Amino acid sequence: MRQPEMNVTRLGLGCAQLGGLFDPMAEADAYALVDAAWDLGIRYFDTAPYYGFTLSEHRLGAALRSRPRGEYVISTKVGRLMWPDPGVQPGECGWAAPLPFRPHYDYTHDGIMRSHDDSLQRLGLDRVDILYVHDIGRVTHGERHAHYWKQLTEGGGFRALAQLRDEGAIKGFGLGVNEWEVIADAMDVCALDCVLLAGRYTLLEQASLAPLMDRCAREGTRVVIGGPFNSGILAGTNKFNYEDAPAAVVERVRAIAAVCRDFDVPLPSAALQFPMAHPAVVSCIPGAQNIDQLRRNAHWFSQPLPAGLWTALKDAGLLDPAAPVPAA
Template sequence: MGAIAFEKRKVGRTGLDVTALGLGGASLAGIFTGVSEETARSTVARALQAGITYFDTAPQYGYGRSEHIMGNALRGKREGTVLSTKVGRLLKPIKDSWAKPHNWVDPLPFDELYDYSYDGIMRSFEDSLQRLGLNAVDILYVHDIGVMTHGEEGNKPLWNQLVTGGYKALRELRDGGTVKAIGLGVNEWQVLMDAFALGDWDVFLLAGRYTLLEQTSLDPFMTTCLKRGASVVVGGPFNSGILVGGSTWNYAKAPEDVVRRVAAIETVCKEFGVPLPAAALQFPLTHPAVCNVLPGPRSPEELDGIIDWWKTPVPSELWTRLADKGLLAPGTPIPGEVAG
């Protein structure tokens, strides 16, 4: 497969721009399903060959495995690419077994320790460079801070770490030019409104909350991004698989009301001869705050399928029909129309 002329979009008010399609690094580290290192590195290589310039990873993914894979695959090929990783988890070696259940197949022998403090952020960043074997990353996201991961009471002291020191560390790294953009990478939009109250950010990686199935983050979060000049990277565009023919939504079995809604959306897609996954992949980019859609293929073949969906023409009338049927949230931006 040769290079594709992907649309590029700016990241907030930074000097970065990214291809509107990116490559996420969680699946490559073996979440739920094992992926060999050879297959993972070949997937990154295929993305580069196709013309994708944005790559995301994190210490949590395979407890360091994803960063090793991504760094090995990108080393010597970083020119023109944008790489993000995440802070908030430190990895510590284990001797025998993990302290709690996890979803990784064949992870590295480390466990995670949450730390959003000034020192924790700085150490996390430096550790990531070591695992990547690279001298720089472009974007740092604060990973999985919020009630969804830590619970109401558990999140309070961790958020206080970010408020009293972690945010300062991120600002120092960005304002000093060590990284080019900072943000949060989470699965819930509500904590991002708290982040806006804390200070200025460039880009947020939000998984699953602005998709063809769900636009719960539309207002006030997405509208605030436009006002504050922040971009959104949309992770989980297939909502854990339900939008590509699977039965999983939000990492669990989809409830009946979600299954019915997906069926209704797919009926509209069939009217226009558009595969549901193609519509799901392209939908988030109808919003002007979105700079990138970030799926997580497990192999070069899965990536090729995603690129085929990406190249599938989707008429703007499809979005209009979905809106008319009440299958998009009121106010969802639709190409060619002015949002009310």
């Protein structure tokens, strides 16, 4: 079993909000958020060129640059090159105030190498620890999936990532996606150190349990959980997969919330803690719009929960019977 160097804290910080996801974030507030995360003991930070069209990487690097480099872990992503474009408008792709760069998909060997170099310059750091191939899959690309998959496989994308790892430029690589199926496809052709799975192994969804999560545990591929609130539906909003939640999802969440209330457990606390029980999972990286939300997440993540909660959820058919659950 491979054991990549992933000294990540169990609770990390997803940094899409630093790029102004849906709502703008002032630069001073972005720096204060990272400082508050540091004070809470968080030492794992995940970003991407796509977040704010490079804004998140700029801000995260500036916020961490004075910290001892050996004391934190940064992951960023490859698969999109950011090209200057003065026509970028506020609100594009959900970014409230994006910088004037537009994403272009490129999963080739040279594209991966260029993306890595560009991220280092934006972050102002000499290295990143983990690279994830960002947003690839049949749902993401539709009829273009085969084209981009060929870039990643036959076009040398995976080879570039393995080269960076073998040369010591990064500690590990994998996929950062919302589609668990493409991770399984990637594991068939490449040894992945780690994956960032967003929204597909949560208190609401466990379809990936046997086909992917258990396989990751067997093969030593570490899993970072992104989107633990399924875009917000498990934290009090009506958003699911970045859109308004369908009625069936709303009803299921209401049923889960009712069981949580019976045990006097906040729904977001159960949502943050549930995926951590799986042996493949090493970290959970919710985002935060402000310091108060960050501190709430940290509290929810650490508060004790009764073992009976998980039993009740399984008895009600709201949780996969085979899913590992946290200890009391």
